[in-house]
Amino acid sequence: MPYRSWVEVSRRQLAANFAALRAVAGAEVEVAAVVKANGYGHGADEVARVLETEGARWLAVAATEEGIELRRAGSVARILVMSDNLPDSRGAFIEYGLTPVVHALEELPPLEEMARKAGRELAYHLKMDSGMGRLGTLAAPEAVAEAVRRTVHLRLEGFMSHLASAGDYSSPQTDEQVREFAAWREQLRGLGIAARYVHLAATVPIAYGRREAWENMVRPGLSLYGYVPAARGAAPPRALEVSPALTWKARLVAVKEVPAGAPIGYGALYRAPRPMLIGMVAAGYADGVRYSLANRGQVIAAGRLVPMLGAVSMDLTAIDLTECPSLQPGDAVTLLGREAEVVLDAQDIADAAGTIAYDVLCGIGRRVERVYV
C-alpha cells in the first residue's frame, strides 16, 4: 500500500453482517442500516453502496450533511436523519429526499410551510422521549394528535424512540421505556394517529433478542461493523453472530536502536530500561490513536503484540520492536485487526484506552486512507 496509514474494509464482511442482522430481525422487521459518523469510520459512501447492493432499503445518519453526501455518492435508499432538524438543514430534506426525525412539535409548522412552498409531501418520523432524556418529544398524546392533524403537506411515517440502558439487564429502564412508548402509541391510536414504522432498537436489543423492543423496524449501527457491546446482568445468549470488517494498518517511518536510559517521546513518559529496538509508527492521535494509550496500548508487529512506548504524538507512535528485529522502515504494523492468530480489536483498544469500541472506530481520522477489499 502506498499509504502512511490505511484501513482495509472487507465488503464481504459488511454484507455478511447485514445478512446476519436481517436474518435475526426476520422478514417482518425492516432493518435501517446506521451509517452515521462516516459509517463508524468505515467510509459511509462505500458502506452504503455495499448495503444497497445487498438490498438495504433504509439508511440512517445523524446529520443532514451526511445524508446529502450519501445522495451525492449515488445512494437511492430512504435516508433517515436522526439528530438534526436545525432550521438551516430543513431545505435539504426536500431537495435531497431525506426523511427527518422530528423531536419537538414546534418543528412541525416550519416543516409544513417548507413542504407547502415546495409543493411536495414530506414524510417524517416523530421521536418520543420514553426515558433517554436526550432527543424526542415529551408532549402528551392529545397535543401530538392536534399538531399532527394541523399539517397537510407532511406525512407521519414513523414513531421512534431510543433506549438508554439496553445493554444493562440488571436495570428495569428498558422495560419501562418499552412500556412508556407503547402506551403513548396506544393513546395516539385511540386519537386516530398511527404510523407505518415503529422503531426503538439499536444493536444491543437485536443482538440479545429483545423482541419486544423491535416493533417493525430496527436501527443497527455497531453490529453492522462486526461488534456487539457486552451486556451486563442476566442477559440471554447472543442471537447475532457478526465479525469485524475493518483492519487498520500503518507503516514504520523509522526503526532504530536506543541505549539503556534513553527517554522516548514527549514528556519522557518512557525510558528504555535496557538497549532496545524501537519503531516509529506513522499514526498518532490525529489519525485516531488514542492519546490515553500512552504506555498502555499495543499494536501487532510481525505477528506479535508489542507495547506502545511513552506518549502518543499527533502523527507518530513509538513501539517496542526488540522482539521483532526483522522489521524495517516501510513495513506495516497492525493497529487494529488480526495477524494470523493474534487479534487486537476495537473492544481491546477501547478497554486499554478507557473508552468504548464506538469511539475507537469513529475516531479513525480522515488522514487514514480507506481501502476496500
Ligand SMILES: *Cc1c(COP(=O)(O)O)cnc(C)c1O
Ligand atoms: C447511533 C444510533 C443508533 C445505532 O446504535 P448502535 O448501538 O451503533 O447500533 C440507533 N439509533 C439512534 C438514534 C442512534 O443515534
